[in-house]
Amino acid sequence: MSQTEMEMSGGPAGMTRRTGTVKRAMWGGLRQQWKLLGLFEIDQQHEFYSLTSMMKEGLSAAVQTTIDNPPPDELSEDDYRLEVTQIHKDFKMETFAGPVFASLRRSLGMTEKEYQHSLSSDGSYLQFISNSKSKADFFLTNDKCFFLKTQNKREVKFLLSNLRIYMEHLEKYPHSLLVKFLGVHRINISHRRKVQTDYRLLFIGIACVMIIIYYLQLCSCLVLPFSQKYFILMQSVFYPDDRINARYDIKGCEVSRWTDPTPEGSQVIVVLKDLNFKGQYITLDQQRPWLLRQVEIDTSFLQRLNVLDYSLLVGHQPLHQDERHQGLSFATLVMRTKKSVITGSSPTHAGMPTVPGVVPEEDSTLLVSEMDGGTESCSVAESRGGSDPGSALSGRTCTEQPAGSVTDSMVLRDFQAQNRRLLPNFKNPLHVIDGPEHRYFVGIIDIFTVYSFKKRMEHWWKRLRHPGQAFSTVSPTSYCLRLCQWVQDHTK
Template sequence: MEMSGGPAGGTRRTGTVKRTMWGGLRQQWKLLGLFEIDQQHEFYSLTSMMKEGLSAAVQTTIDNPPPDELSEDDYRLEVTQIHKDFKMETFAGPVFASLRRSLGMTEKEYQHSLSSDGSYLQFISNSKSKADFFLTNDKRFFLKTQNKREVKFLLSNLRIYMEHLEKYPHSLLVKFLGVHRINISHRRKKYFIVMQSVFYPDDRINARYDIKGCEVSRWTDPAPEGSQVIVVLKDLNFKGQYITLDQQRPWLLRQVEIDTSFLQRLNVLDYSLLVAHQPLHQDERHQGLSFATLIMRTKKSVITGSSPTHAGMPTVPGVVPEEDSTMLVSEMDGGTVSCSFAESRGGSDPGSALSGRTCNEQPAGSVTDSMELRDFQAQNRRLLPNFKNPLHVIDGPEHRYFVGIIDIFTVYSFKKRLEHWWKRLRHPGQAFSTVSPPSYCLRLCQWVQDHTK
């Protein structure tokens, strides 16, 4: 039967539309979060190929470790491996292997995380991005599909990205660990990147934010109370809150300034500052004050290839090898390590850059770290927490914060310039995302300045 065109029919139509919209919103809520990619999942076939291809690609670097000095050929290298149902192409493999090594990551553990028996997890967010997001089963690594332009942009700027990380080894920029392409017969090629997750480990994180430093479209409805849905909140959700770091605040302000200035050089915008926090346990609030922990954190922050066991290790900091930990403890027990940490003006602490501090280590038969310590402040380093994923973790007095800069592929093109002028007309007097790279850089730095203490 046809619906009447009169007022009553219009009311019924309106009610139907509202119910449909509400049903769609409820369905969207159900979709947000993490989902195991089991055999019935639409991405099971793709992620199975990813796991198989990544395992073989990493095995190549296990069998052929990257050289200590990277060449131009390493940056241009493309390796294709043929599997039963697909081909996997790996771009600049030695370069990314070198970065993984510099982060204290062994190829075996990287391979294990990427290809373990556990299923990948699909992460569905409220992002406008059309990319697909996957997490390894241990949630340590993100895999994200990218378009060809974004991959080309990353690879063309890979050398200066690596140079930035070498110059500022405590950078907050997301760590790209691999770029790959899957080629399946009669289907479109699929590019994807592997990244270190900023929010790792996430077992006690109670809030996550994606910050761009603006207002327009920067509010997300929080998840219902008691819900297990993971919602990444935005700038307006953060209103009235602060990242309370106390003495580590100057380091964060400076590092954000350094990293966003680098992104300005790349002429990019629309990147995000990820922020998450969790309360510190009582014992965690004081563990950074012990002498032994200060030594461990110093070693973690400046570790280089000076140890013959780890010759060739680049200067980007990673984990302290277990044998080094044992050696350090025995040295301290035997009184062979002498350190003095002098408070500098501005109240630096063991977590901030080592301005005004000296540390003299002279265990028998070892190379001192005096040169690295002298360069510490120049490279804007801080004492890293004795914690997994230390480059993205900053402990304040009461909370542990996870901080990183992601999504660095949006170039300020002619199309973006047109979008900027259109948004100026549509949102007069309001702060929106699409602005010039210098303005974007300054605005995000100002947001960090205004929301930290």
């Protein structure tokens, strides 16, 4: 009997072959299932249902504290160091620097009641499974407005230690592309609740299996996986996502920067990468110089923090016909330019609309006369060798340049080359830029990776492993320059 006949007749070789095929099919199916489950509801059968339910309860109480005790107009050092612990039935929730983040939320035009409602609405949280190598868990509020992401202690400590300069950067550049962190928390889960939850699972097995599982569970109680979790809240860059038809995570390099796209017509959310963007452009026309300048400013800030491996998120959707001709006054355009690039601009102004940057029409005359009178000046990125503002990065190191260095005539000449993201009736204005044909959602995320000794060793290893190729682990200066160059090369 031939080997093929033995395999078909169920001989040893055939059994081995079929067993291997079944295993590969099972693992392949599992991998495909996780790959396709990009975003789904966390129902009562989900492994994170208990955790997210406690998050919702704890966050509602934490925000209620800021509703009852609004943050002061001027933050103190104590506000940055403040830690508040609230005790619930089966867990404790700690809130770090609560007044600081409440102040930031206020500057973004959101009320605490709206924020609380979004975090604690009846709808379940959503889990987002990405192709990121991060071990963090990602959740979204049911309305998809806010992201919750688990972080390790080192990352939280890094954020809190740099929170003051982060806030100063956002105050200086209120239209910054940096992701807006809205809260930092730690949840401590009672061991008793964890064991009781697992007891309910034990009852579904037979007696001997129950004993084994119970023994293993008692042993695992020494290190409970969810006994303590740090997590942060962020404004979602891709909101509202109803019509977004493509999402990209850009690092400006090549190695491991491809993701298999979903079939046409698929409803699955997949975040693509650099190599998927090849041959495409972010088409902004007059808005391009502003984007180049703001990316340069923000990455320069991250360079000073000595971080790397952050990502530029880019999403886009086609504009409706009525969105292509926004009726914006001259004063509104100039104010948005000023708020984007003038040193010392503040995101909080008494009497201003809730959407930052929108200028009331009755203030238009005053603003224009102010600009004509020379009391303020604003700048967009200018090239050294010509009149094309888009060539601003040529020959320039990745360092922040002083703003406000051009004349009023330049302001009048270049008033169209500004940030027009702040659309009056839009819920997430801070990450939106409109081009002639598309609306772009842009933000810089994942800013916690410090260029440590470990990362330096990883850099040298990757140089040997990927000679001549661009990989993510490079010095903060190189990373900054490379991402700026990517934006320069992929916008028009």
